Amino acid sequence: MTRLMLVLSALVLALTGAALVIGPANAPYGDSLAALFVDDGTPLTLVMREIRLPRAILALAIGASLGMAGAAMQGYLRNPLADPGLIGVSASAALGAVLAIQTGLAAAFAFGLPLAALAGAVLGVVLVLALAGPRGASITLILAGIVVSSLAGALTSLVLNLSPNPFAASEIVFWMMGSLADRSMDHVWLALPLIALGLALLATLTRGLEALTLGEDAAQALGINLTRLRLTLVVGTAAVVGASTAVAGTIGFVGLVVPHLLRPFVGARPGALLWASALGGAAMLLAADILVRVVLPTKDLKLGVVTALVGAPLFLHLIYKTRRQMA
Amino acid sequence: MRNSRVIALALGAVLATAPAGAQDGADPGVPAAPPERVVSMNLCTDQLAMMLADDDQLHSVSYLSQQARGSALVEQARQYVPNRALAEEIYLMDPDLVIAGSFSDRTTLDMLRRLDVPVAVFEPAGNLSDIRDRVRRMGAVLHREEAADRMVARFEARLAELSAQAPPEGARPSAALYSANGWSSGGKTLPGQIVTAAGFDLVADDFGLAWGGFLPLELLAMSDPDAVITGQPYPADSRAEEILDHPVVAHLKRDSMRGIVSDQDWSCGTPLVLDAIARLSDARLAASGAGR
Numbered sequence: 001m002t003r004l005m006l007v008l009s010a011l012v013l014a015l016t017g018a019a020l021v022i023g024p025a026n027a028p029y030g031d032s033l034a035a036l037f038v039d040d041g042t043p044l045t046l047v048m049r050e051i052r053l054p055r056a057i058l059a060l061a062i063g064a065s066l067g068m069a070g071a072a073m074q075g076y077l078r079n080p081l082a083d084p085g086l087i088g089v090s091a092s093a094a095l096g097a098v099l100a101i102q103t104g105l106a107a108a109f110a111f112g113l114p115l116a117a118l119a120g121a122v123l124g125v126v127l128v129l130a131l132a133g134p135r136g137a138s139i140t141l142i143l144a145g146i147v148v149s150s151l152a153g154a155l156t157s158l159v160l161n162l163s164p165n166p167f168a169a170s171e172i173v174f175w176m177m178g179s180l181a182d183r184s185m186d187h188v189w190l191a192l193p194l195i196a197l198g199l200a201l202l203a204t205l206t207r208g209l210e211a212l213t214l215g216e217d218a219a220q221a222l223g224i225n226l227t228r229l230r231l232t233l234v235v236g237t238a239a240v241v242g243a244s245t246a247v248a249g250t251i252g253f254v255g256l257v258v259p260h261l262l263r264p265f266v267g268a269r270p271g272a273l274l275w276a277s278a279l280g281g282a283a284m285l286l287a288a289d290i291l292v293r294v295v296l297p298t299k300d301l302k303l304g305v306v307t308a309l310v311g312a313p314l315f316l317h318l319i320y321k322t323r324r325q326m327a
Numbered sequence: 328m329r330n331s332r333v334i335a336l337a338l339g340a341v342l343a344t345a346p347a348g349a350q351d352g353a354d355p356g357v358p359a360a361p362p363e364r365v366v367s368m369n370l371c372t373d374q375l376a377m378m379l380a381d382d383d384q385l386h387s388v389s390y391l392s393q394q395a396r397g398s399a400l401v402e403q404a405r406q407y408v409p410n411r412a413l414a415e416e417i418y419l420m421d422p423d424l425v426i427a428g429s430f431s432d433r434t435t436l437d438m439l440r441r442l443d444v445p446v447a448v449f450e451p452a453g454n455l456s457d458i459r460d461r462v463r464r465m466g467a468v469l470h471r472e473e474a475a476d477r478m479v480a481r482f483e484a485r486l487a488e489l490s491a492q493a494p495p496e497g498a499r500p501s502a503a504l505y506s507a508n509g510w511s512s513g514g515k516t517l518p519g520q521i522v523t524a525a526g527f528d529l530v531a532d533d534f535g536l537a538w539g540g541f542l543p544l545e546l547l548a549m550s551d552p553d554a555v556i557t558g559q560p561y562p563a564d565s566r567a568e569e570i571l572d573h574p575v576v577a578h579l580k581r582d583s584m585r586g587i588v589s590d591q592d593w594s595c596g597t598p599l600v601l602d603a604i605a606r607l608s609d610a611r612l613a614a615s616g617a618g619r
Contacts, residue, residue: 043551165564300541
């Protein structure tokens with residue numbers, strides 16, 4: 001268990017380093033890192049501090065957010081198919097963000113953008129949990145998720161199509177697929193406070209989620225307040241997913257793949273899975289973001305494309321397994 | 328009269344489903360007699376037509392020409408009836424010549440041709456030398472050749488004058504054209520030629536993007552250009568344009584060259600680009616005078 005955390009931490013550290021030194025500017029790795037810490041007056045410092053550093057920080061924070069949110073939802077619903085991207089939480093957060101940008105709320109008030117995305121995410125989580133029921137049976141969960149995400153996606157497209165800005169419509173791809181290209185430190189400061197709050201909230205779920213594996217009655221007998229647990233889960237998930245989506249768009253499948261891969265290593269304990277999934281999510285998103293920069297540096301290949309290429313086959317595998325269990 | 332035109336239009340709509348074919352060969356570009364009721368349906372042909380048409384010759388221009396966002400001749404364009412480049416509305420204006428851009432909707436143009444409306448199609452000017460051809464051709468289709476010749480002569484004289492002010496190879500400051508999504512135009516595009524004519528070297532050319540291409544923000548930062556020229560933002564925010572407010576771009580826009588934006592004068596290949604070149608030259612001179 002601790003060994004797993006050590007391995008994951010080392011992996012995240014290595015990938016962060018790689019994310020900082022790999023990029024189209026193609027400077028020597030040593031020079032790049034030196035320019036990050038010491039302002040040598042060359043443009044390389046500008047590249048490192050204003051382009052690569054924010055991008056690496058966001059990949060780290062957003063990956064951790066999505067990983068932990070996925071693990072928390074799966075633990076709470078006791079269903080391995082739960083993922084904020086798949087069940088429409090990210091899509092509703094994107095709708096909130098797009099509304100904030102197009103109505104001018106984001107420009108009028110510094111935290112307008114992430115808070116609007118948070119509001120959208122809360123609406124999405126509550127809607128899905130209400131529709132899927134407290135047990136979160138696979139079929140109702142997935143159906144509710146499909147409805148919420150396609151509705152939110154359609155409304156996002158509608159808002160962008162109505163914009164007087166001719167570029168807005170082409171942004172539908174960004175909001176549906178997600179990207180970290182050309183984000184700045186401003187975006188980091190916008191997203192980080194809410195992400196930190198959400199991660200802190202989700203981390204308090206450890207005991208509750210473990211108790212919940214025994215069933216709701218047993219959990220209550222162990223002194224777990226289920227109403228509070230649910231509220232913490234909703235607010236925590238909405239905070240991390242909302243803030244992440246507000247600056248990077250919808251990135252799917254991270255919250256699905258990472259907990260699934262790590263579950264065997266933590267003895268299937270949902271509490272222990274939380275932080276492991278946060279690290280794993282960070283590693284996965286850092287790796288995906290390095291990949292989009294190496295494979296198609298000038299095309300702004302969307303992150304969601306990479307995560308979906310990895311995640312969709314796994315999702316199909318999970319559905320197949322679920323079907324066999326049900327049969 | 329009105330009724331028969333509406334019926335003809337309906338008939339045209341039915342026929343529009345049939346393949347076009349033979350008509351394409353006989354391009355009625357230059358009408359036999361001077362046209363008296365001309366409709367232009369493209370922002371750039373609008374501007375050339377307004378500059379060259381005789382009084383009362385031009386009836387309608389595209390609605391875009393009446394909007395300050397892209398049009399360099401808003402006031403002048405307001406004297407004409409606006410159109411939205413729809414076959415129905417243009418046909419009912421009863422024009423004896425329709426002038427369109429090559430990016431105008433093909434189905435619209437095909438329908439107009441089918442309804443026996445002469446259509447002249449103009450390719451957009453891709454570089455500075457194309458501008459002469461476009462002015463002459465506009466003169467030809469409007470039967471205003473003399474006015475066009477005078478305009479070309481003035482254009483060439485002033486262009487030569489501006490080019491003479493440009494510093495020699497090696498002493499030229501570098502400039503990057505940077506627009507939404509990180510698109511950077513190079514020296515084989517009209518905006519690129521405006522910049523080089525004003526005495527700058529283009530960063531995009533160094534990266535092999537002579538025809539324009541996406542220039543990653545990192546590479547823009549590493550090339551450290553003397554001037555970064557961005558466009559005017561559209562109303563309402565978009566993520567595509569957000570890159571133009573990135574701290575790196577803000578840092579690269581040096582104080583002395585901060586005021587330069589590619590505005591309406593850049594959007595079309597007309598003699599108005601000379602004003603853009605002149606403004607850029609002035610900014611270059613002011614910056615070098617300030618002892619940068």
